[in-house]
Amino acid sequence: MNKTDLIDKIADHTGLSKIDSKRAAEAFIAIVMDSLAEGEDVVLVGFGTFTVAKRGARKGRNPQNGEEINIPARKIPKFKAGKAFKEVIR
Numbered sequence: 001m002n003k004t005d006l007i008d009k010i011a012d013h014t015g016l017s018k019i020d021s022k023r024a025a026e027a028f029i030a031i032v033m034d035s036l037a038e039g040e041d042v043v044l045v046g047f048g049t050f051t052v053a054k055r056g057a058r059k060g061r062n063p064q065n066g067e068e069i070n071i072p073a074r075k076i077p078k079f080k081a082g083k084a085f086k087e088v089i090r
Contacts, residue, residue: 036077046084053078 001009003025010021032050035042042050057073081089 044082046082048079048081048085051078051080052076 007018007021007025010016010025011018014021016024032042036050036052039052041052052075055074055076058071060069060071061067062069
C-alpha cells in the first residue's frame with residue numbers, strides 16, 4: 001500500500017473527501033515527524049509507539065574498495081507495534 005492507497009482507504013472508512021483524507025494523512029505524518037524531531041515519543045495505544053533511538057559511532061568498510069571508515073553516531077526513528085496490532089497480524 002502506498003500513500004495514495006492509504007488516502008483512498010481513509011476516505012472510504014471515514015466518508016471524508018479524498019482531499020480531506022489527504023490533509024488528514026499528511027497532518028498525521030507531519031505531527032509524528034515533528035514530535036520525534038523534538039525528542040518526544042508518539043504513543044498510540046493498541047497500535048504502537050514511535051521513538052527515536054541513538055545509534056553509536058562504529059567502524060565500517062567501504063564496499064567499493066574495502067577501506068575502513070568511521071560511521072558517526074546518529075539518531076534513527078523506530079516503531080514498536082502494540083499488542084493489539086500484533087494480534088491482528090498473527
